[in-house]
Amino acid sequence: MPSLRQRWRHWTGRADAFAPEPGLEAIYRDLFLRELALLGEEDRFFPTGGAANYSLLYLILRIGAEFQPASVLDVGAGQSTLLWAMLQRRGCVGEVLTLENDPEWGARIAGQVGHEVLVTPLRRMRVGGRTMMTYDWTAAQAGRRFDAIVCDGPRGTPRHSRGGILSMLGDLPPDFALVLDDAERDGEQDTIAQVHARLQADKRDYAVGVLRAAKSQAVFATGRFLPATFL
Numbered sequence: 660m661p662s663l664r665q666r667w668r669h670w671t672g673r674a675d676a677f678a679p680e681p682g683l684e685a686i687y688r689d690l691f692l693r694e695l696a697l698l699g700e701e702d703r704f705f706p707t708g709g710a711a712n713y714s715l716l717y718l719i720l721r722i723g724a725e726f727q728p729a730s731v732l733d734v735g736a737g738q739s740t741l742l743w744a745m746l747q748r749r750g751c752v753g754e755v756l757t758l759e760n761d762p763e764w765g766a767r768i769a770g771q772v773g774h775e776v777l778v779t780p781l782r783r784m785r786v787g788g789r790t791m792m793t794y795d796w797t798a799a800q801a802g803r804r805f806d807a808i809v810c811d812g813p814r815g816t817p818r819h820s821r822g823g824i825l826s827m828l829g830d831l832p833p834d835f836a837l838v839l840d841d842a843e844r845d846g847e848q849d850t851i852a853q854v855h856a857r858l859q860a861d862k863r864d865y866a867v868g869v870l871r872a873a874k875s876q877a878v879f880a881t882g883r884f885l886p887a888t889f890l
């Protein structure tokens with residue numbers, strides 16, 4: 660069976676639709692800083708090392724400011740968490756829940772935000788037909804339904820990386836945006852292919868877009884979030 664990379668090449672005619680384009684990082688930085696300034700917010704972000712890069716920060720800012728999700732799930736604490744907290748403070752988004760596995764890191768980030776940072780150590784679980792180390796998704800759901808999900812944790816694995824996110828696909832609202840970071844990596848592409856398969860099996864009318872800069876993001880969206888695939 661052709662890999663997701665090969666299928667994208669076939670559909671789009673592009674050599675590698677997921678390859679990072681580091682030169683675009685400065686463009687997304689400018690756009691992010693401009694939108695931040697329009698909101699009257701200071702740039703206190705550190706998009707360095709393993710943290711969210713500028714295209715991810717830009718994407719979160721636009722999804723928050725323009726689509727105003729009612730309930731956000733931020734998977735993997737860090738700069739993304741600080742940005743969602745800022746958007747919530749400004750009334751752009753409703754509930755925010757951050758999911759984190761590292762208690763120290765979770766506590767450090769939780770001390771800087773007003774929303775809940777749920778720390779659940781990784782545990783061995785079976786999701787999407789595979790056994791993996793992942794979060795306690797039942798505790799994350801707890802009767803909640805998220806219309807914006809950004810998956811940037813836990814740390815990636817060579818294959819089927821962050822596959823635990825598949826356990827959230829069974830209870831998505833009709834209109835949603837789902838962002839998977841690090842889409843250029845083989846492990847994340849396994850998961851992206853599984854998200855496609857699941858949404859198709861569920862007969863969801865969805866679209867997908869890719870942002871490329873220092874890292875790449877895949878954006879799945881339905882309903883009123885569909886334009887988010889063109890950002």
Ligand SMILES: C[S@@+](CC[C@H](N)C(=O)[O-])C[C@H]1O[C@@H](n2cnc3c(N)ncnc32)[C@H](O)[C@@H]1O
Nearest residue numbers: 709710711735736737738739761764811812814
């Ligand atoms: C890719 S990072 C998450 C990044 C986050 N979404 C952001 O926007 O910066 C994945 C995981 O790495 C760990 N991590 C990230 N930054 C860290 C740091 N500075 N110190 C310790 N752990 C960190 C956390 O457990 C986090 O959930």
